Amino acid sequence: MKFSRLILANLFRKKARLVLTIGSFAVALFLFALLGVVNDAFSRGADVVSADRLVTINRTSIINTIPLSYRDEILRIPGVKYVTHDNWFGGVYQDPKNFFPQFVIDPENQRQVFPELIVPDDQWNAFLKDRQGTIVGAATMQRFGWKIGDRIPITTTIYGLAGKHFEFNIDGVYHGAKPEDDETQFWFQWEYFKESVPDQLKGQVGWYTIRIANPDDAPRIAKAIDNMYLNSPYETKTETESAFAQGWVKQFGNIKFLIVSIGTVVFFTLLLVTGNTMAISVRERTNELGVLKAIGFSDRAVLGFILGESIVIALAGCVGLLLALVAIPVLGRALAGLLPPLLVTAKTLAYGVIAALVVGFASGILPAYGAMRLSVVNALRRV
């Protein structure tokens, strides 16, 4: 600690340079946090899914439907506890930019299959009694300033119903059991949907979500379901919810690769910028380093001073992470519905600090090593 004054005094030698270098770190770490959060958001689907759930879709594509009659047949497979079905509604609330996902649900089994999405019993019971009822995720409620009892008009764009208006009564709000659970969905009843769609779609659902008794049985049950409908007009593809979520994310492209590439370029540039700054800083005071060595400071101490300076700059740059902590939730609210929830986790912040320390160390080590190896006599000759 007794050397901290020397380190800090040297850091503040050129204040503009210090501010700009810390600023570079802060911007890079902010970007790091943002990229990390976006990556988390896209991969979260695979992380937060339950191990005891399977998803069955039409083998051709998720946009092709499958018969409702499969539900009871699937339920008879040993190991299957509950089956629920959903349809994508594809509606627009006021303006297409107000996107949020709307699902036609099976009220009978929804809560058994998705117990982590919690609806108070009184609200759920009101929903069951209301044919036009809807349960809305807390995030979407907050986004549009809705409250229970509001009547919400939605215009659908698919199922040959393009332009048709549906009216919904908000009967309840669901919350996720965990912060990362999706709270943007809008659920409404199968019966209300069924009465409006063309006849050929009345007995068709988008996909099934199946809750099984033992996750170890997932491969067997998935195979049993798909074998059951092999060579039928509606062949199925069943996979774990995790695999389904990963496949969904892949439709957006290789998000992780993109994020890692951008992050790498940013940090490599930061490394060059900071390394150059430290090298200039050391070169400017070669003579002073020679004096320190002459009066008895060891090579290792000089190495420590320079490394200390670059690491202090890196840690000061962590203000970018604090900025991310404040700004990303605001950004997340602005992009609600377009992106999964953006959550700044302790893990992201910890990785940010580690990345800062690594870059701080890497950018300081070469100039520090040069200072360590500096000959006192040569250093003192330089003015």
Place this chain on the structure above:
Amino acid sequence: MVRVDGSGAAGSLIQVRGLDKTYRRGNEDIDVLQGLNLDVDKGDFVAFMGPSGSGKTTLLNLLGGLDVPTRGTISVAGDEITHMSRDKLTHWRARHVGFIFQMYNLIPVLTAFHNVELPLLLTKLSKAERRKHVETALSIVGLGERMRHYPRELSGGQEQRVAIARAIVADPTFLLCDEPTGDLDRKSADEVMDLVKRLVNEHGKTVLMVTHDPVVARQANTTLHLEKGVLVEAGARQAAVAGGAS
């Protein structure tokens, strides 16, 4: 008593024997010091004079353990420093040598107090003890009131006095001064030399000084001349004065 013929007593504070220093520049070997002998006792004040390139600063660097000789030995207070490792030499310097440079070489971002405190950071002294030592050193050089000032807020003479305080604060065995007045006007130079003499006469310090200035050199008890890498003349101050008068 200072001797340059290698006949000094075993108890000399500084004992140099057969000192050679050769630099290689391109394909050429340049012999800077050749077979130099020197004995300096505790409390001596020695000035080294000589033309540029005669090896004065090289000799000072070797005596201060900043550089290593090509051949020969240097012993200080019984420690043979020529074969010490780089690390050990660094520790030895911290304990035994106080450096005073021509350009003062203060750290510009530290106050006078913290510049003087630097050598004490290498000791086990507590913060309060360090403060006491620094205040004492700055009061010796007459800058007790300027300890919170940065080097840029001090005159050249004051900066050099702060550098002297830094050199003496850890109570080293001897002081090495490389042109201590070379960057000062006459008045400031006189003040600095008065201070150096006080350190010798009142505090018993041993001082070895390189200078170009005969006026400054005359302040020393002994002046030695370096020419072509060897000490060719030695004499007590009185002898030098007498020689100058004749």
